[in-house]
Amino acid sequence: MRVLIIGGSGFLGTELVRQATAAGRVTAATYHSRAGSTPGASWHHLDLCVPRQIDEVLVSVVPDVVINATSGQSDWAVTADGSIRLAMAVTRRGCRLVHVSSDAVFSGARVHYDESCLPDPVTPYGAAKAAAESAVRLLAPTAAVARTSLIIGCGGSAHERMVHDLAAGTHDAVLFTDTVRCPVHVEDLARALLELATTERPGVFHLAGPDALSRHELGVLIAHRDGLDPTRLPTGRRADTRTPGALDVRLDSTATQSRMATRLRGAREFLRAGHDRHPDDRG
Ligand SMILES: NC(=O)c1ccc[n+]([C@@H]2O[C@H](COP(=O)([O-])OP(=O)(O)OC[C@H]3O[C@@H](n4cnc5c(N)ncnc54)[C@H](OP(=O)(O)O)[C@@H]3O)[C@@H](O)[C@H]2O)c1
Numbered sequence: 001m002r003v004l005i006i007g008g009s010g011f012l013g014t015e016l017v018r019q020a021t022a023a024g025r026v027t028a029a030t031y032h033s034r035a036g037s038t039p040g041a042s043w044h045h046l047d048l049c050v051p052r053q054i055d056e057v058l059v060s061v062v063p064d065v066v067i068n069a070t071s072g073q074s075d076w077a078v079t080a081d082g083s084i085r086l087a088m089a090v091t092r093r094g095c096r097l098v099h100v101s102s103d104a105v106f107s108g109a110r111v112h113y114d115e116s117c118l119p120d121p122v123t124p125y126g127a128a129k130a131a132a133e134s135a136v137r138l139l140a141p142t143a144a145v146a147r148t149s150l151i152i153g154c155g156g157s158a159h160e161r162m163v164h165d166l167a168a169g170t171h172d173a174v175l176f177t178d179t180v181r182c183p184v185h186v187e188d189l190a191r192a193l194l195e196l197a198t199t200e201r202p203g204v205f206h207l208a209g210p211d212a213l214s215r216h217e218l219g220v221l222i223a224h225r226d227g228l229d230p231t232r233l234p235t236g237r238r239a240d241t242r243t244p245g246a247l248d249v250r251l252d253s254t255a256t257q258s259r260m261a262t263r264l265r266g267a268r269e270f271l272r273a274g275h276d277r278h279p280d281d282r283g
Contacts (some may be wrong), residue, residue: 001198004063005029006046007070007141009036011158012100012151015190016069017041023194028061031231032070048072048082052068054089065096072128075107079128084135086182087143092156097136097143103181103208105147108246115204115255123244132205140204146193149208149251152267153186155226163219166222167228174236175216181205182208183218183267201259208251211266221271 003020008029014036020027021040029036030046044057047068056065068086072078083099092158099186104126105119119130133145134242151157165171186209191205216235223230238247257264 002026002062002064003028003194003197004031004057004061004066005041006048006066006068007032008038008041008043008070009034009158010071010152012186013069013187014038015153015186016067016193019187019190028057028063030057032110046055046249048086049077049158051085051089052201058089058093058095063095065098066090066101067098067197069100069257071194074124075126076124076128076131080131080135083132084139087140089137090141091140096197096200096212097135097140099132099140099143099145099275100193100227101133102126102145102279103147103149103251104167104246105133106246106249108249111248112250112252113254115206123141124244126222130177137204142200144196144199144201144205146196146205146207148189148206149249150181150185151189152183152187152218152271153171156265157186157197157219159215160222160226163222163233164226165227166219166232166234167223167232169232175214175219176238176243177214177216177235179245180217180250181201181215181218182210182212182253184209184212185267185270186266188270189264192260192264195260195262205256206251206253207256207264208253208267209251209270211263211268212248212250213267218267218271221251225271246276251270 009031010019017038027041107120108121119125220230
């Protein structure tokens with residue numbers, strides 16, 4: 001199976017490339033601004049806003065499976081239009097598409113969301129992700145749309161870096177106590193996406209961990225794992241600020257999990273003290 005990781009230079013993309021090459025897959029990956037460094041893959045520059053470049057990469061790689069792990073944040077031209085353009089090009093070539101989406105497509109009004117729930121985004125980012133989802137499902141009916149939640153790793157995620165900066169007093173922010181998500185480990189998520197890529201199952205899949213935690217609870221777990229003082233982490237309530245975004249969004253991954261071999265661990269398990277430590281703290 002020839003795998004093409006779009007956004008291979010990103011946080012999730014880097015782990016996808018690492019696992020795909022380690023499994024002996026013929027792996028190609030794209031970057032936009034940061035040249036990918038993971039060995040064993042062929043690297044291609046790609047801007048999803050340039051249609052010609054999408055076709056050039058597909059012609060050059062001839063993939064069986066394409067995983068879209070890009071993030072253009074709230075930039076509609078990348079997150080919505082770019083993903084839709086990619087889905088059209090991949091479908092024309094008859095490849096399998098796995099499109100990575102987000103719990104940001106939900107408002108939090110109903111708290112618990114399974115795969116049957118329809119998007120009701122409250123941020124520009126969530127709206128762009130929701131638009132991409134709908135278009136991918138209509139244009140590429142055989143595609144898998146995989147929604148995930150906060151992605152945590154062995155120190156490499158933005159959230160883990162922020163916890164370190166807050167504990168060191170080098171960053172001025174608070175960790176919300178009223179913003180709840182279901183974090184997933186980047187290794188579990190990449191494994192699950194690659195498993196999904198090898199199937200022909202279409203539709204929407206939820207790939208999040210089973211533990212629902214506030215941003216602050218997650219920060220405390222990271223602090224304990226990395227030997228930081230959790231009392232140094234400032235707290236606040238999103239509801240008391242003007243910060244846009246959903247409060248409590250819990251992706252229910254039960255249905256997807258029951259059909260997968262890959263187990264998605266909860267944050268309380270993968271952040272157990274000493275279990276999966278920050279790279280800077282490893283001996
Ligand atoms: N991180 C989370 O906690 C989280 C939570 C829920 C869902 N997700 C979803 O998971 C996926 C991966 O997120 P991530 O955190 O790994 O993202 P990331 O680290 O920000 O990586 C984004 C990737 O997209 C590429 N990219 C940006 N603009 C592009 C463009 N115009 N054309 C082509 N590629 C472009 C980047 O390339 P360069 O770096 O080379 O510029 C990079 O490879 C995304 O779909 C995101 O919505 C993430």
